[in-house]
Amino acid sequence: MNQRSDESHRDRSDLRALLVRAAEHAAAFHASLPGRPVRPQADLDTLRKAFGGPLPSDPTPPDEVLAALVAAAEPGLMGSPGPRFFGFVVGGTLPAAMAADMLAVGWDQNAFNAALAPAGIAAEEAAGAWLKELLTLPASASVGFVTGAQAANTVGLVTARHHVLAQAGWDVERRGLGGAPEIRVVVGEERHATIDRSVRLIGIGTDAVTTVRTDRNGAIDVADLERVLASGGGRPSIVCLQAGNVNTGACDDLRAAIRLTHRHGGWVHVDGAFGLWAAASPAKRHLVAGIELADSWACDAHKWLNVPYDSAFAITSRPDAHAAAMSYSAPYLTGAGATVGGADYTAESSRRSRGFAVWAALRELGRDGVAGLVERCCALAERFADGMRAAGFEVVNDVVLNQVLVGFGDDTRTDEIVAAVQRDGTCWLGATSWRGRRLMRISVSNHLTTEADVDRSVAAITRIARSVL
Structure with missing residues (x-):
């Protein structure tokens, strides 16, 4: 074996050992x-010092880099993939999805198109078909x-903008918005803030937003x-539902x-970041009855499907409008078109192959497993609410899915209790403002969460709240 072959073999062996160590660190964290x-065990200033300092002049061996990364990061890792993280709406990570995402990094496939990443595109197509079947969306949707x-x-919303302006005889991709027919964006008063940001990003502007009351x-x-x-x-109207x-x-x-929006000639976009998964559950499907009638949908995989960050879906009932609004081509892009x-x-040309992890998650769970995951989280949210009520605290909302709002009588005390729970570390959850009140907000989205985790968290919150109150 010549010197170059020896070096190549050693490099491959070193890479294998490095990836094994990285996987061992990840597995140890999850365990x-x-x-x-x-x-986290360290505050942000401590972590900045651990990661900071001058950039080294000389190269550093990869195994030393990995060891330094783990040492710097580990004290600052939030236990968000774990069973007692109830903040935001954050799911965990299914084993097959985690392994598939690690492979996606190793395979390093840019899923721009089928010429560049045929396996990545095929995985997206298969996972997308399964997804539409689970969520009862049209099989023809993009x-x-x-x-x-x-x-x-x-x-x-970009696709909606394209469609409603084309219906009005305006080519927005060629002519822009200057002089275009005025679009109205109709939203509920409790829509997610990303809707307003999207309206800004696509040039319509929030002055075009008209708000509808909520119950x-x-x-x-x-x-x-x-x-x-x-x-x-x-x-032209775009109506955003939730x-x-x-x-x-x-x-x-x-x-x-x-049906009402369509009678008025409008486009319906449904923000279903986590709630769209109710369609996968026979017990919860009634909550989203009629979902298949909409024109576009947004849904996250890294929430209730428990796929690693970052992973979500933009789905539309009109693939031609979807592609007309988003696609582009150039002579050097082999296979484009x-x-x-x-x-x-x-909106990305350089795209990591997210389809591998989604495909793996759906394959691991199957239809019944997805339904079971949704139903179990909903049942655990109800258990959380029951525990809070039994402890004498106010559950403010009707618990229909996986969200629970708890009031402690006083806004300042509520924030104090939430902060104390976060410091305690038994569980982690956040606060929100709703209907003029500060409330504890609990989201149950992780496949690892058990009844024991909920009961342990309820006990910790109760202990801390009583000490504050």
């Missing part, structure tokens, strides 16, 4: 999650694999929606709202 405090709900909502649990008031649509004066209110979990009356998919449905 520690049930027992470790959920909060699926773009994006980073999160912000990207998914933006793609959905006591945060679902849109269909009668008020009818009033707003009737006052539109013939302007499957899963960010605070309460409430779902809009989708069937009624979609041969088939539609991949980057044609997203």
Whole structure:
């Protein structure tokens, strides 16, 4: 064996050992999650010092880099993939999805199109077909694999903008928005903030937003929606509905709202970042009845499907409009335009192959497993609510999915209790403002969470709240 062959063999052996060590560190972190405090052990200033300092002049061997990274990061890791993290709406990571995502990094496939990454595109197509079947969406719909709900909502609204302006005889891709017919964006007063950001990003502007009242649990008031649509004066309308209110979990009356919007010639986009997964559950599907009638949908995989960050879907009922709004081509892009998919449905050209992890998660769970995951999290959220009520605290919302809002009588005390729970480390959750009150916000989204985790968390919150109160 010559010197170059010896060096190549050694490099391959070193890489294998390095990746094995990295996987061992990841596995050890996940194994520690049930027992470790959920909060990070180091504050941000300490972590900045650990990661900081001058850039070295000389190269550093990869194994030393890995060891330094682990030493710097480990004290600052949040236990968000673990069973007692109830902040935001953060899922865990299914074993097959985690392993598939590690392979995706190792394979390093840019899923721009089928010429560049045929396996990546095929995985997206298969996972997308399974996804539409699970969520009861049209089989003909297009699926773009994006980073999160912000990207998914933006793609959905860009497609909506293309469609409603084309219906009005305006080519927005060629002529822009200057002089275009004025678009109205109709939203519930409790929509997610990413909707407003998307409206800004696509150039419509928040002055075009018209707000519709919501009911006591945060679902849109269909009668008020009818009033707003009737006052539109013939302007093109995009209506944004919600499957899963960010605070309460409430779902809009989708069937009624979609039919009403379509009668007025509008486009319906559904922000279903986590709530759209209710469609996969026979027990919860009634909450999103009529979802298949919409024109576009946003949904996250890294929430209730428990796929690693970052992973979400931008889905539309009109693939031609989707591609017309998002795709592009150039002479050097081999395979561009041969088939539609991949980057044609997203705002990214350089795209990690997210389809591998989604495919693996759906394959691991199957139809019954996805339904079971949704139903189990909902049952655990109800258990959380029951525990809070039994301890004498107020559960403010109707617990219809996986969201629980708890009040402690006083806004300042509520924030103090939430901060104390975070410091305690038994569990982690956040606070929110809803209907003029500061409330504890609990989200149950992790496949690892058990009844014992909920009971342990309820006991910790109760102990801490009583000490504050």
